[in-house]
Amino acid sequence: MSEVETPSAANRSPINTSRSVIIVAGGVGQRMGASIPKQFLPLAGRPLLMHTITQFVRYDATLFIVVALPAAHIDRWQRLCDEYRFATPHRIVAGGDSRAASVRNALSRLPDTDFIAVHDGVRPLTPVDVIARCFATAARYGSAVPVVPVTDSLRKQTADDSYDIPRDGIVTVQTPQVFRADRLRDAYARTADNTAAFTDDASVVQTAGYDITLTEGSRENIKITTPADLPVADALLYLRNR
Amino acid sequence: MSEVETPSAANRSPINTSRSVIIVAGGVGQRMGASIPKQFLPLAGRPLLMHTITQFVRYDATLFIVVALPAAHIDRWQRLCDEYRFATPHRIVAGGDSRAASVRNALSRLPDTDFIAVHDGVRPLTPVDVIARCFATAARYGSAVPVVPVTDSLRKQTADDSYDIPRDGIVTVQTPQVFRADRLRDAYARTADNTAAFTDDASVVQTAGYDITLTEGSRENIKITTPADLPVADALLYLRNR
Secondary structure, three states: OOEEEOHHHHHOOOOOOOEEEEEEOOOOOHHHOOOOOHHHOEEOOEEHHHHHHHHHHHHOOOOEEEEEEOHHHHHHHHHHHHHOOOOOOOEEEEOOOOHHHHHHHHHHHOOOOOEEEEEEOOOOOOOHHHHHHHHHHHHHHOEEEEEEEOOOEEEEEOOOOEEEEOOOOEEEEOOOEEEEHHHHHHHHHHOOOOHHHOOOHHHHHHHOOOOOOEEEOOOOOOOOOOOOHHHHHHHHHHHHHO | OOEEEOHHHHHOOOOOOOEEEEEEOOOOOHHHOOOOOHHHOEEOOEEHHHHHHHHHHHHOOOOEEEEEEOHHHHHHHHHHHHHOOOOOOOEEEEOOOOHHHHHHHHHHHOOOOOEEEEEEOOOOOOOHHHHHHHHHHHHHHOEEEEEEEOOOEEEEEOOOOEEEEOOOOEEEEOOOEEEEHHHHHHHHHHOOOOHHHOOOHHHHHHHOOOOOOEEEOOOOOOOOOOOOHHHHHHHHHHHHHO
């Protein structure tokens, strides 16, 4: 099974395929030290990935949503959707061996679309205004990559030492990263062999020769990569809903 | 006024001068877009800097504490201490034009001490176990610099473009950074002219020729540099106090 249309699609607004989002939820959670894949970890009472999807629906209820999951986790995700009565329509595709391979699989399953966002499944708190700004910036400039300034010092570890890296002008890169669909597709078509080296889509698109436009991200747009991140996410959600 | 002993020192345990901390609270808050200096911004009902100091007292109530504040803010800080009945004894020194100059001023006002921690005043949530680990590591190796791995992609902005920075081996550097006192003093004595270029003390000490030992920091040890950081800090404090 590599592609699934959730059955509740008929209950929602007609989908406008001009904008799409690929949510990459391919990690198997090695870094979390948990037996539960990190995208399924409970956050404020439901799996993390449901929060992630919900933020995009809050931005635009007609957005076309594709979720790339490891093939081994698709059945489990569908059971979770039933259990939690999670009715937001989304297409599920099997992830690949790398992040880039997952995006490539998802691209092959997208309808014709004008703008494509690619988002980390483990960023469940992305503010709606960040999503809106990224789509608006991409509509104007062809791409949008949300960033926040680095405020800590940076250091590079070597085998037996470490050295300071000047942080001037260095930003941390978040998602969603939004691109004109033709550019994102072209970039992935032209970087087939070495995509494992890319940690984000901006790098793939830029390597293909396209300009990248940076826009303002948010400190609240945290990525859940260790168990220590979960309480922070929980508390932020609690404070938002208070 | 460049040095002040808070009057309540007599109420506390005898101060053990073998370990000291310099808390650098020199920022005037330009980046915050706030009229309140960021170290005085309210967090869970009291000025941020009081949380910062309190974490060190929780680690060791006999620690010798020096706070470097801009000269223009010292009166205001003392009024805040009165208003909030903040009775933790600490010595106040005037900060300099740069972070390094503030540390240098503070060093000149410290008693004889074996180990000196230097800490950002705007890190109000440093877990006590991180402080303890840093002092213990420095006691063994001569220095301790808390770091956490970078999990977001990194990008460097140039005048009209930006490019991806491989994040392999890159860590973000936190505080407290703890050093054998003789090494920290020697490093500052030998780098008098160019200290404005250093964003942390590890760089100053390493440039003077001493080894730097890295130790594990914490994701919760956030630095408050923009208003957007305050909700995250509030969320963490809420969790801790729950």
